[in-house]
Amino acid sequence: MTKFDPILNIKAFVNPDHFDFESVNCYQCGSNESTFFLKGEEDLTGKDGEFQYVKCNNCELVYQNPRISISGIKEFYDTEYIAHRKKKNWGILTPLYEHAMSKHDREKEKLVRSYMTIDKNTRVLDVGCAVGTFLLHLNKKYECQISGVDFKENLDYPDFEKIDFHEGLFYEQDLPKQSFDLITMWHFFEHDYDPNQTLKYAKSLLKPGGLLIIEVPRLDSLTFKLFKSKWPGIQAPQHTALYDKKNLVNILHKHDYKIDHYLPYGAFPAYFYIFTGTYFRTLGKGLNLDKIVFPYFLGQFLLSPILWFQKKLNLSMQTVVCSKS
Numbered sequence: 001m002t003k004f005d006p007i008l009n010i011k012a013f014v015n016p017d018h019f020d021f022e023s024v025n026c027y028q029c030g031s032n033e034s035t036f037f038l039k040g041e042e043d044l045t046g047k048d049g050e051f052q053y054v055k056c057n058n059c060e061l062v063y064q065n066p067r068i069s070i071s072g073i074k075e076f077y078d079t080e081y082i083a084h085r086k087k088k089n090w091g092i093l094t095p096l097y098e099h100a101m102s103k104h105d106r107e108k109e110k111l112v113r114s115y116m117t118i119d120k121n122t123r124v125l126d127v128g129c130a131v132g133t134f135l136l137h138l139n140k141k142y143e144c145q146i147s148g149v150d151f152k153e154n155l156d157y158p159d160f161e162k163i164d165f166h167e168g169l170f171y172e173q174d175l176p177k178q179s180f181d182l183i184t185m186w187h188f189f190e191h192d193y194d195p196n197q198t199l200k201y202a203k204s205l206l207k208p209g210g211l212l213i214i215e216v217p218r219l220d221s222l223t224f225k226l227f228k229s230k231w232p233g234i235q236a237p238q239h240t241a242l243y244d245k246k247n248l249v250n251i252l253h254k255h256d257y258k259i260d261h262y263l264p265y266g267a268f269p270a271y272f273y274i275f276t277g278t279y280f281r282t283l284g285k286g287l288n289l290d291k292i293v294f295p296y297f298l299g300q301f302l303l304s305p306i307l308w309f310q311k312k313l314n315l316s317m318q319t320v321v322c323s324k325s
């Protein structure tokens with residue numbers, strides 16, 4: 001049998017000429033031997049492109065290979081990207097939408113507060129902070145010190161100036177060493193172009209006893225089994241790696257983190273993946289948020305008896321709470 005060649009294989013996919021693909025070795029073990037895993041698309045916005053995920057023959061990490069170069073990926077993080085959305089008018093549904101957005105920040109806070117106390121002396125760094133609503137929520141409630149990093153330019157939001165904000169790649173920032181009590185990465189790590197540098201740098205920034213909390217989509221989850229290549233956790237080409245429990249734990253151990261808690265859920269609503277996965281499977285790619293906001297909340301209401309147990313069902317997310325070992 002001939003060896004699988006990711007570069008050769010992607011040539012059969014349909015992609016615009018200007019995409020600048022680069023080959024990459026496994027983030028976890030460095031091997032360049034892999035097997036085809038799946039073809040992913042940008043289902044959320046419906047943009048053109050067919051992207052390839054491979055499984056490492058050595059450690060079984062699933063990652064995008066080849067990937068779009070870091071300068072080319074920026075076009076996929078435009079203003080429509082959901083995490084960067086500004087306040088918007090949804091008509092009579094505006095209060096419901098705003099409640100859902102702020103609920104997400106309250107869920108993050110609740111998760112963090114299960115493992116540490118926060119007060120005005122606490123220093124928090126949110127990596128991939130987007131417009132910073134989580135940091136601003138914490139600051140308003142606890143008066144803690146808030147720093148954020150995002151590679152998206154020209155972010156703008158009410159009170160954004162209250163954040164000690166750093167623009168660019170996380171591991172290229174010059175942040176004070178051993179100074180943070182908490183570093184959070186909510187759906188950042190699966191976008192990362194160099195997860196090893198990120199984990200190394202985060203460790204150098206944590207105070208002794210400080211916590212690193214990472215939430216990512218979980219590959220070995222029920223929604224992946226249901227939706228496969230239409231799983232919203234793929235979100236190609238932004239997601240550079242798709243972690244299952246084993247590989248998330250392994251990469252953290254590789255960098256000598258101690259995993260204090262592993263959770264088969266996150267602060268992000270599992271229902272979002274159930275809804276969008278069903279949509280991508282049945283109606284195709286390209287989600288028009290203006291059109292789906294009503295069915296979204298209706299479906300959430302109808303599924304509420306199931307969602308009540310979401311922390312036990314391994315639906316879509318995973319979170320690790322770690323400290324320096």
Ligand SMILES: [Zn+2]
Nearest residue numbers: 026029056059
């Ligand atoms: Zn590997």
